[in-house]
Amino acid sequence: MTSDRTVSFTQMKDGTKDDYLLLEELEKPYLGLTADRVLDELRRQGEATLEGYRITRLQHGLQSATRAETDGADIDWIVGALLHDVGDGLAPQNHDRFSAEVIRPFVRWEVAWVVEHHGIFQMLYYGHHYGWDRNARDRFKDHPCFQSCADFCERWDQSSFDPDYPMKPLAHFEPMVRDVFARQAYDPAVIREGEVIGLP
Numbered sequence: 247m248t249s250d251r252t253v254s255f256t257q258m259k260d261g262t263k264d265d266y267l268l269l270e271e272l273e274k275p276y277l278g279l280t281a282d283r284v285l286d287e288l289r290r291q292g293e294a295t296l297e298g299y300r301i302t303r304l305q306h307g308l309q310s311a312t313r314a315e316t317d318g319a320d321i322d323w324i325v326g327a328l329l330h331d332v333g334d335g336l337a338p339q340n341h342d343r344f345s346a347e348v349i350r351p352f353v354r355w356e357v358a359w360v361v362e363h364h365g366i367f368q369m370l371y372y373g374h375h376y377g378w379d380r381n382a383r384d385r386f387k388d389h390p391c392f393q394s395c396a397d398f399c400e401r402w403d404q405s406s407f408d409p410d411y412p413m414k415p416l417a418h419f420e421p422m423v424r425d426v427f428a429r430q431a432y433d434p435a436v437i438r439e440g441e442v443i444g445l446p
């Protein structure tokens with residue numbers, strides 16, 4: 247608690263209008279720091295990470311984002327690629343959906359859908375080694391985002407475990423993350439629900 251102003255209540259149901267106006271005022275700077283908290287989580291993924299891979303989770307995100315940018319993708323795709331596994335720390339069993347929720351208010355609908363479903367699409371590349379259905383993604387074959395998700399996984403996700411790939415540093419992507427998280431949440435002009443552009 248850094249503010250010396252606090253509400254009067256100990257139960258939410260007892261709060262007054264002034265209490266809630268105070269909370270609204272104090273929430274604004276907090277929301278403004280979302281990008282910083284997300285970037286902190288990415289940096290943490292450069293230290294505590296999944297064992298066995300040849301690169302850290304942070305490097306995997308950087309590599310995905312570098313590939314997206316190199317391919318000429320828009321800022322939504324680049325930030326989506328950077329953050330597509332950001333949920334691995336707190337939600338390793340459903341990291342795809344967790345990561346999608348982090349970016350959903352601020353990126354195109356297509357990008358959020360692809361991040362949300364990339365886990366099942368990625369199974370194409372390894373599911374058979376565990377006796378799973380590697381084609382589980384086919385349940386989405388009629389979805390308008392199917393090809394975008396298939397392409398995202400093929401070109402930017404499954405390919406991005408290479409310690410020798412010249413990935414850009416996090417500092418390069420920080421302004422893009424800040425720009426995206428500075429957008430008005432759920433702005434229909436940003437979300438563009440139903441619009442599918444595909445990968446460049």
Ligand SMILES: [Fe+2]
Nearest residue numbers: 330331364365
């Ligand atoms: Fe993932």
Ligand SMILES: [Fe+2]
Nearest residue numbers: 306330331403
């Ligand atoms: Fe990934």
